[in-house]
Amino acid sequence: MWFDQHVHMEHGPYTPTEYPVEWLEQFLEAGHSRHVMGLGIVEHGYRFTESQGLLPGEWSARRCLYPLRGYTEFLDRVRGRYPIAVGLEMDYVPGAEEGIRNYLQRYSWDFVLGSVHFLDEFGLDVGEMKDEYVRRDPEDIWSLYYHYSIQAVESGLFQAITHPDLPKIYGFPKPSDSMLIPWYRQFIEALADNHVALEINTAGLRRPVKEIYPHPKLLEEAAKVHLPVTLASDAHEPENVGRFFDEARQLARECGVDKVSAFTANGIQTMSLG
Numbered sequence: 001m002w003f004d005q006h007v008h009m010e011h012g013p014y015t016p017t018e019y020p021v022e023w024l025e026q027f028l029e030a031g032h033s034r035h036v037m038g039l040g041i042v043e044h045g046y047r048f049t050e051s052q053g054l055l056p057g058e059w060s061a062r063r064c065l066y067p068l069r070g071y072t073e074f075l076d077r078v079r080g081r082y083p084i085a086v087g088l089e090m091d092y093v094p095g096a097e098e099g100i101r102n103y104l105q106r107y108s109w110d111f112v113l114g115s116v117h118f119l120d121e122f123g124l125d126v127g128e129m130k131d132e133y134v135r136r137d138p139e140d141i142w143s144l145y146y147h148y149s150i151q152a153v154e155s156g157l158f159q160a161i162t163h164p165d166l167p168k169i170y171g172f173p174k175p176s177d178s179m180l181i182p183w184y185r186q187f188i189e190a191l192a193d194n195h196v197a198l199e200i201n202t203a204g205l206r207r208p209v210k211e212i213y214p215h216p217k218l219l220e221e222a223a224k225v226h227l228p229v230t231l232a233s234d235a236h237e238p239e240n241v242g243r244f245f246d247e248a249r250q251l252a253r254e255c256g257v258d259k260v261s262a263f264t265a266n267g268i269q270t271m272s273l274g
């Protein structure tokens, strides 16, 4: 019995969206076949008009198109009726903490996932900006990424941090372990101090890097301090719910993690990895 903490209902990439309940049922059904009995439903905060001006750059400005109310009305219809927790995946933007806080206060979420998708205007997972990985020094990318991730943790805005080594997504060269491991430690220390969970996200196996987020060495640091970790597929389609969870649990165990946590509608639950 598992909980998939990070599932997007959004139908296709940023098209006008309705949220038919049957669509949710397809996600739940797909999860059942993988022993996933509950889902954390999120959408990208930047899709909604209320996020206007919070994220820097043209790319985001073109995407905040739909009223948040469409999503929250859907959540009102389904929460309590299905085994789901309702949430949002929200970008962390340095300096925009107050605006993000106000935005998040518009609804009573069960949980909010914090993401660093952007280093200022550079979208780490935006295909059209991939060349930026070649133009920039990998050490600059990764140190800025963890610098922002630590700030995200310390902002107090989020219950968990998602895909916590996202800059590896396309498989571009990474800095050495001797540079990364001190960042991992600092990041984990911030998570522990601020009681924020770390997400194990299997979507990396569907991306060019073909690796689960995060790297085993980061997960080992998390295990050392018994940091709560969640399981997530980041599915945008029913067929990806709970996908690669066997691999995620095996990785977690190999790194010394003995249980996973879930933010559910009834609070935090933990499941032993046995």
Ligand SMILES: [Zn+2]
Pocket (backbone or CB within 6 Å): 089, 115, 117, 162, 163
């Ligand atoms: Zn994300």
Ligand SMILES: [Zn+2]
Pocket (backbone or CB within 6 Å): 006, 008, 089, 234
């Ligand atoms: Zn996501």
